[in-house]
Amino acid sequence: MDAHDVAALHEAMRRYGIPGTLVPQDPGNPEGRWRVVADSDGRRDVTDEVIAAVAAAKRRQPGRGFVIPA
Template sequence: MEAHEVAALHEAMRRYGIPGTLVPQDPGNPEGPWRVVEHGDNGHRQDVTDEALAAVAAARRRRPKRGFVIPA
């Protein structure tokens, strides 16, 4: 994922409650590729970019299960 996609992904992750932290792949190059990571108990970072992107895509495809129909 490129830097220009980070803001939209961050907003979607927060909206749908998807955990993870967005970080640049190379800390010295914030304009380059970014990854989604989770921090483990031992301080180790695990790359969960593919899982986060799939979770956001699935959440966007879901339709509401309940709602109201208001006649015109």
């Protein structure tokens, strides 16, 4: 995940209540690769788990539309 994706992932994490902290892999290069770390220890990389949780939460969201009874 690069710096361009961070804002969208951060927004989705907050919207769906998914915990984690986004940090750059290289603190001296915020435009480079980023990862998600667990809040509990700050070292455990949970990027894959968070991306999967966000994707699952987006699939569960209801679509807009009308229900017309028969």
